Amino acid sequence: MITRLDLFIHRMVSQRACLDHSIAQTSGMTQPVFELGLGNGRTYHHMKSHIVDRDVYVFERAVGAHPDSIPPEELTILGDVRETLPAATDRFPDGASLIHADLGGHNREKNDIFARFVSPLVEPLLAVGGLMVSSDRMYFENLVEQPLPQDAVEGRCFIYRRE
Numbered sequence: 001m002i003t004r005l006d007l008f009i010h011r012m013v014s015q016r017a018c019l020d021h022s023i024a025q026t027s028g029m030t031q032p033v034f035e036l037g038l039g040n041g042r043t044y045h046h047m048k049s050h051i052v053d054r055d056v057y058v059f060e061r062a063v064g065a066h067p068d069s070i071p072p073e074e075l076t077i078l079g080d081v082r083e084t085l086p087a088a089t090d091r092f093p094d095g096a097s098l099i100h101a102d103l104g105g106h107n108r109e110k111n112d113i114f115a116r117f118v119s120p121l122v123e124p125l126l127a128v129g130g131l132m133v134s135s136d137r138m139y140f141e142n143l144v145e146q147p148l149p150q151d152a153v154e155g156r157c158f159i160y161r162r163e
C-alpha cells in the first residue's frame with residue numbers, strides 16, 4: 001500500500017528531479033523563469049540557488065514564505081494567477097524559458113479542475129524550446145509532454161515542452 005507519506009516523498013523527490021533536469025535543459029536560454037505558487041518557498045529557494053543566469057519571477061496571491069525564500073519585490077507578481085498570467089503576456093513578449101507550477105492543495109479533484117482552467121493561460125507564456133514543470137497534469141494544446149528524469153515518480157510531476 002502506498003501511504004500518504006510515500007506520496008509526499010514521491011512528490012518532493014519528483015519536484016527536485018524535474019526541476020534540476022529542466023534547469024539544465026533550459027540553461028543558455030535568455031528568457032526569465034516563472035515560479036507559479038510560492039507557498040513556503042522551498043522550490044523557489046532551490047530554483048534561485050541553481051539558476052544564476054536568469055531572473056526568477058514569482059506569481060503568488062499572498063507571500064507567506066520562509067524568510068530565506070522571499071523574492072525581491074520587483075520580481076514578485078502579486079495576485080490571482082487567473083488574472084496575472086493573462087496580463088503577463090504583454091509584459092513578457094518573449095515568454096519564459098522555464099515555468100514551474102505548484103498551485104494545488106490537498107484535493108486532487110479540485111487541483112485537476114484548476115489545472116484545466118489555468119493551462120490555456122500558461123501555454124502562451126512558454127518560449128520555444130522552453131519547459132514547463134507541474135505537480136499536476138496540465139491540458140495543453142501545443143506543448144508536448146516529456147519523459148521524466150530517472151529519479152522522478154510517474155504521475156507525481158509532469159514536464160512539457162514547446163517544440
Ligand code: SAM
Pocket residue numbers: 036037038039040041042043044059060061062079080081082102103104105
Ligand atoms: N512549491 C511551494 C514550496 O515548495 O514551498 C509550495 C506551493 S503551495 C503548494 C501553493 C501556493 O500556490 C500557495 O502559496 C497558494 O497561495 C498559491 N496559489 C494557489 N492558487 C493560486 C492562485 N489562483 N493565484 C495565485 N497563487 C495561488
